[in-house]
Each structure stands twice: as C-alpha cells, then as structure tokens.
Amino acid sequence: EVQLVESGGGLVRPGGSLTLSCVASGFTFNNAAMTWVRQAPGKGLEWVGRIKTRTDGGTTDYGALMRVRFTISRDDSKNTLYLQMNGLRVEDTAVYYCSPWGGAYWGLGTLVTVSS
Amino acid sequence: DVLMTQSPLSLPVTLGQPASISCRSSQSLAHSDGNTYLTWFQQRPGQSPRRLVYNVSNRDSGVPDRFSGSGSGTVFTLKISRVEAEDVGVYYCMQGTHWPNAFGQGTKLEIK
Numbered sequence: 001e002v003q004l005v006e007s008g009g010g011l012v013r014p015g016g017s018l019t020l021s022c023v024a025s026g027f028t029f030n031n032a033a034m035t036w037v038r039q040a041p042g043k044g045l046e047w048v049g050r051i052k053t054r055t056d057g058g059t060t061d062y063g064a065l066m067r068v069r070f071t072i073s074r075d076d077s078k079n080t081l082y083l084q085m086n087g088l089r090v091e092d093t094a095v096y097y098c099s100p101w102g103g104a105y106w107g108l109g110t111l112v113t114v115s116s
Numbered sequence: 117d118v119l120m121t122q123s124p125l126s127l128p129v130t131l132g133q134p135a136s137i138s139c140r141s142s143q144s145l146a147h148s149d150g151n152t153y154l155t156w157f158q159q160r161p162g163q164s165p166r167r168l169v170y171n172v173s174n175r176d177s178g179v180p181d182r183f184s185g186s187g188s189g190t191v192f193t194l195k196i197s198r199v200e201a202e203d204v205g206v207y208y209c210m211q212g213t214h215w216p217n218a219f220g221q222g223t224k225l226e227i228k
Contacts, residue, residue: 035217046219047219108164
C-alpha cells in the first residue's frame with residue numbers, strides 16, 4: 001500500500017523559515033519524480049514544484065511564485081522528500097501535499113500557518 | 117506559463133443526471149513524446165485530492181466507469197454519466213506537459 005506522510009507544518013511568523021518532510025512507502029521512491037502541491041484555506045490546488053529522479057538529473061522546477069523562496073530536495077536513502085521555505089508570507093498559509101509526479105497518490109498534507 | 121481555465125465553476129446537478137466539466141489550456145498539451153498530460157482530480161469535502169483520469173482518458177483503478185475523460189490539444193472534458201451523492205466535491209484539471217505544471221480553478225459539483 002502506498003503511503004505518503006507529510007510533516008513539519010505549524011505556525012510561523014512572516015519572514016520565517018520552515019522545512020517540510022514527506023516520507024514515502026509502498027513504491028520505488030528513487031524511481032519517482034516527486035511534487036509538492038499546496039492549497040490555501042477554501043481555495044484551489046496550486047502546484048509548488050517538482051524534483052526529478054537522480055537518474056534524470058535530480059533537477060527541480062517551481063511555480064512562478066515559489067522559485068526564489070522555496071527549495072525542493074530529496075533523500076532517496078530515507079525515501080523522503082523535503083520542501084524548504086524561506087521568507088514566508090501570510091499568503092503561503094496552506095495545506096502542503098506531496099505526491100509522485102502525475103498525482104496518482106496523495107498524503108493527508110501538513111498545514112502551514114504564517115501569521116504574526 | 118500555461119493557463120488552465122475550467123467551466124463552469126459551480127455545477128448543481130440532480131441525482132442520476134449527467135454532468136460535464138470543461139477544461140481549456142492556453143497552449144496545446146500534446147507532448148513531443150506522444151502523450152497529452154491532462155489529468156482530472158476529485159477532491160471530496162475534507163479529503164485529499166484523488167486522481168480520476170490521466171493522459172486525457174485513462175481512468176484510474178477503482179474509479180467508477182461513469183467517469184470519462186476526453187479531448188485533445190487545448191480542449192478537454194470530464195463527464196459523469198449519472199451523478200451519485202458520493203460525487204459531491206471539487207474537480208480539478210491539471211496539465212503536466214509544460215513547466216510549471218498548472219491546475220484549473222476547480223469546479224464545485226453539488227446536488228440540487
């Protein structure tokens with residue numbers, strides 16, 4: 001059974017930093033490009049970015065609003081995906097989901113609240 | 117960046133009646149590898165998204181056959197042949213052909 005468990009969310013002040021983790025199981029993690037998607041309260045889905053497999057170069061791509069402040073990385077030895085977020089803004093408040101590229105599986109997400 | 121536009125944004129449907137959601141992209145989603153990376157997701161209230169259809173018309177395992185996807189180029193459609201109560205939620209299209217990938221605004225399906 002595929003499982004994706006996001007963690008690391010919480011309350012952070014504007015300008016602060018946070019690193020989210022996603023532990024994957026039930027599929028061959030190192031063969032999967034992985035993505036982060038977020039959803040602000042009451043709003044739609046927004047693509048954050050993705051990281052390719054090491055075999056494909058491990059490169060990253062980001063949504064236009066996230067390119068400068070967010071960094072996606074992966075540790076295949078731990079089946080874990082990361083999202084490092086810097087310079088957080090109130091508008092970054094959202095549930096953050098991880099998913100293999102293509103969206104076949106989703107976790108429950110982790111809530112990030114940016115507020116003073 | 118590619119813009120994805122869904123219509124309608126709100127879709128009240130009578131139980132047992134058909135429903136149709138349109139998704140248009142600002143650029144063709146036909147990829148040079150021969151695939152068209154257009155995906156449909158369902159998000160029921162309080163739940164994570166669930167993939168229904170990938171590559172325009174391929175239904176995921178466990179998805180009822182009343183759901184069907186079609187289209188090509190820049191125009192795509194998700195159809196529900198007979199709406200059931202469990203279909204209530206928000207439906208999103210997403211393009212995976214161009215970077216960055218992008219979602220439509222979502223279509224909220226409700227029962228009349």
